[in-house]
Amino acid sequence: VNLDSPYPLIKLTIAVIATFGLYSILYRETKFYRLFEHIFLGLAAGWAVVALWTAVLKELWWDRMIGVAAEGTPGTPDFQEAQPGHWLWAILLPVGLMGYFVFSRKHNWMSRIPIGIILGLWSGQQVQVWWTRYGPQIGNSLRPVIPTAWDSVLVPARVPLTEAQASAIAAAQNVSPDVVNQINQISATPPEAREALATQFGMTADQFIAIHTAATGAMRPTLLNNVYPVEAITNIIFIVTIVSVLSYFLFSFEIRNRLLGGMTVLGRWLLMVGFGAIFGSTVMTRFTLLIDRMSFVWLEWLRDTIIPAITRGPGGG
């Protein structure tokens, strides 16, 4: 914070008072709280109106309608050329204003024209929009539930290279395939240990990293394509969750089948688990917002602004 000017100090102090004003609701609703609530809402609304005019209506509609006069002296950096206006943009004003006829009993049919245009445009996009959003999710819900790799229950950090992969990397790096396979087994390559690791294989650190990176790139598709037991179990839980939660929403007929009945009950429990996780995440957000305010008050304002200002004294020395 620049302490040479009183403005940041005043600004931060007002912000701190406003913070406590709004938090005073935790005690009870007082005039102090209501004052800052109204200031907050007024500022937000005022800012939105100004921003809507300057960043939206003026630039995208008004200037294009009436044009922009040239500014500055030609040949200087600040010179802005004139832009011609197009009065056709004026048509948008009555069309937009028609929306306000929704408040008139006699003429409210006029409000349906702009609303109809907006709804028509929106509806036309929905098929594509729906598929772009949900298509990949539907595709991703089709998951393998039978493991294809049994050499490890958990997903390993690395898998052995095929003979062809090891030979290709060995040929490119001018080493034997055995060396490539040995390097591929090393999972940790911290910068400080690379020199020592490279010396073990009689090569430079750069060559060692090049072989390790190439081996990682080669074995990665195998790792991604394999289905390990832990992944299969995860996928089974995923699919059971989807099916049981969907079955909970079958309201069109009475459920008499015991299996389906059990599925709907499971679906309800799993939904509760999901809502619990969402609630936990929401609580963490609220705590973080409080922590940020406390950081603002005690660190940014008190420690970094007020105490240095007091220490410097009125003379600033």
Add this chain to the structure above:
Amino acid sequence: MAQVDRPKTLADKLMSVPRLALYITLMVVTTVMLFVNRPLPVKGSPSSVGAFSALMGLNEGTTIIIQSDWTTSTRGENAGQLEALVRLCMKRNIKFVFYSMVDPQAPQVARDVIMRINLERAGRGEREYRLWDDYLDLGYFPNAEGTANAMASNVREAWRGRTGPSPDGPRDVFQSPVLAHIRRIEDFPLMVIIHASAIINTVIERIPNVAKLSMCTGVQGPETLIYFASGQLVGVSVGLNGVVELEAMIELGTHPDGDDGRVRGGSTPIDGLGDGYARGMRYYLSLHAAMFLMILAVIIGNIGMVMARKAGGR
């Protein structure tokens, strides 16, 4: 007949701790922990590792889109995310263009963050990022659905009329070195959406042809992580946890095993860049303390309830 007040039992007291006392305890504990400020060990979640890997996979000098759609109401989470992102971009010399679609106040909040990181860099004697040459500020766009559609079909037309402060005065943003090579939205290698609302749905459904990364609040996290699982997002940083994980990865880098002090995750080792710990790690101990307090309050209340039930059953 007048009702006689019976004295409060221990069970009653445990179930009726004054609300104000709980609030004050929470404020005091979180504040004290802010002053402790000690880095905690972190294990990167797959979504955060995905986010970090995507950012580290960008070539130097490329331009990314940052859609900064948050305001001071979610500063605790989103500020840390934007700060970590901007720091990473500046360290790696990645250019960016930012705008907002949800709230007219959002661009100013983002400008403040960029200014703060620039001051931080200036204090360390590092090169400051310059508007026009290194990044662009497009401001606010209304009508998120319409703007997203327009960007997907013709980004140059969607951003037409926006100017930036070139050395020769205000000029069209596409004359800037940041956007000079951009013809279509697909020319951007990555789009980062920092949000506190469900705007991610609009972006996902209307801008399909760009790799996207989300940095969202904890409230938005559960809904947004679905897109990561389905491959529609390359990474997600959720709430303060996401900020801390990102900061730890900037500091330490990632490794599949994490047995060398680096954050565990990812299949390709990526080295850290240093100077990563910041706002997220500063708040992390306080968050742990707050969560501990909440769990303690729940336990105390439940003990009180069990005691009251037992006493009632006698």
